[in-house]
Amino acid sequence: MPIRSLIKASSPAVKPAVVKRPSFREKQFQAREDAILSVVNRILSTKGYDLMTMDEVAAEVGIAKPSLYKHFDSKEMLAATAMTRLLDRALLQIKAQAVEQPALDSLKAVLRWALTAHLEGNMPLLPSTRSTIRQALVNHAPYVERLIQLTDAIGQWIQQARKEGQICKSVPDELVMFTLFARACDPTLQFLRETGQYTNAQIVELMVQVCFEGFT
Amino acid sequence: MPIRSLIKASSPAVKPAVVKRPSFREKQFQAREDAILSVVNRILSTKGYDLMTMDEVAAEVGIAKPSLYKHFDSKEMLAATAMTRLLDRALLQIKAQAVEQPALDSLKAVLRWALTAHLEGNMPLLPSTRSTIRQALVNHAPYVERLIQLTDAIGQWIQQARKEGQICKSVPDELVMFTLFARACDPTLQFLRETGQYTNAQIVELMVQVCFEGFT
DNA sequence: GTCTATATTGGGATAGAC
DNA sequence: GTCTATCCCAATATAGAC
DSSP states (O other): OOHHHHHHHHOTTOOOSSOOOOOHHHHHHHHHHHHHHHHHHHHHHHTOTTTOOHHHHHHHHTSOHHHHHHHOSSHHHHHHHHHHHHHHHHHHHHHTSOSSSOHHHHHHHHHHHHHHHHHTTOOOOGGGSOOTHHHHHHTOHHHHHHHHHHHHHHHHHHHHHHHTTOSOTTSOHHHHHHHHHHHTTOHHHHHHHHHTOSOHHHHHHHHHHHHHHOOO | OOHHHHHHHHOTTOOOSSOOOOOHHHHHHHHHHHHHHHHHHHHHHHTOTTTOOHHHHHHHHTSOHHHHHHHOSSHHHHHHHHHHHHHHHHHHHHHTSOSSSOHHHHHHHHHHHHHHHHHTTOOOOGGGSOOTHHHHHHTOHHHHHHHHHHHHHHHHHHHHHHHTTOSOTTSOHHHHHHHHHHHTTOHHHHHHHHHTOSOHHHHHHHHHHHHHHOOO
16 A cells, blocks of 8 residues: 555645645635625625626636636625625724824724725625515624624723713713714715715715814 | 487586586595505515516505506506506695704705605605606606795795705705705615614614714 | 416626636 | 526516406
8 A cells, every 4th residue: 555645544634734825716815805805895885785796707707607606606706705794894994093182083083994994885884675685694703703803892882971971861872883883884974975965075074073073 | 309408418517417426436446546556665675666566566455457457558557557646645745844944954854755655655866867767757747836835935944944054165056956856865864774674764763863963 | 456376687605727 | 616598497577367
């Protein structure tokens, strides 16, 4: 019996001696996966999950539909991965906030970031829709894990802002939290853009102002 | 030639001497149509247009699917009719507003009405979704006609409220209008309800307060 | 006008060649 | 791993009996 096959059979965990760097093929595979997720983000941010089709994704990426399924097991997993990546970015952005500024400014900054991401087509608008994806997300551990981190961080800012007297007594913490999430997917954003009268920066500032101060 | 048929032939517009009251059959037909539209409103307010199926509608009404198509030519027409009926109710509610009160109170009242309707399952959440129904609505003249009336009435209140110094100078009229429409379909409503901590009335008041005054 | 049964299309997922 | 060609199910819409 040849030695190689004996080793293979007896110790399947043994790796090759050379430390494996990602091959060209592997890098290309990773790059393609990023390309897919970018396309998915853009489609999700305009049409939402239910109206997104796998044919459409494949066509926009420039690959065949079955190739999609080599990267992601299903449409639900594809969307869940995109959402998880989005939450990763949100967490990065939150950690980058200065600690010295008033907590209310941190909250405004994170909303500003989300609105900008939405306008640039990087913000899936899932929470606003009772989509079939919601259950899949709840069952997707990596997503839930990041969502908990995110709500923890924002929740602390909200409590801090309240201590600093920046939040009205009659508005409960959770309402602030829900409102911030909802504003990130607010159709008002699309409406304002469709008027063609404002720059993206102006739209973001208007939305933040109305969200925190109302009309008055 | 018999007189009756002569009359019939020469003046087809002549109606029978007896004033035709709706027959039992016709009343039943109308009642069924109302039942269908109520079911559609409820489904639209929870799942939205794309996730609503004609099977589901028929099953909940308690009739067979083909019977639906005796009342409405297509799923799009069914939703458009439901939406038009909703706008009719909104217009009625607007006309019922007292003219003496401050315009801002009128705006709050109409939002309160819309939020209550939503909580009771009578408010389709179409504007919040880039749904396939949007194009059909734009092409549905009765809907567009009422939408124009509605935006006209609300637009006048907004201008009046501004004259009365109730709206911040930096917030344009159209942003107020868009925001009111968006709040009527806000997912925050669902979030608050799912906590189970508030009555419907409390939810409505919280939403109105945050919409007009923000968090502060 | 209402039903049972069916035509048809769109889209998620896959078999098998290369 | 990627493609072409296909399966299969769900959902809109309809045919035809009563």
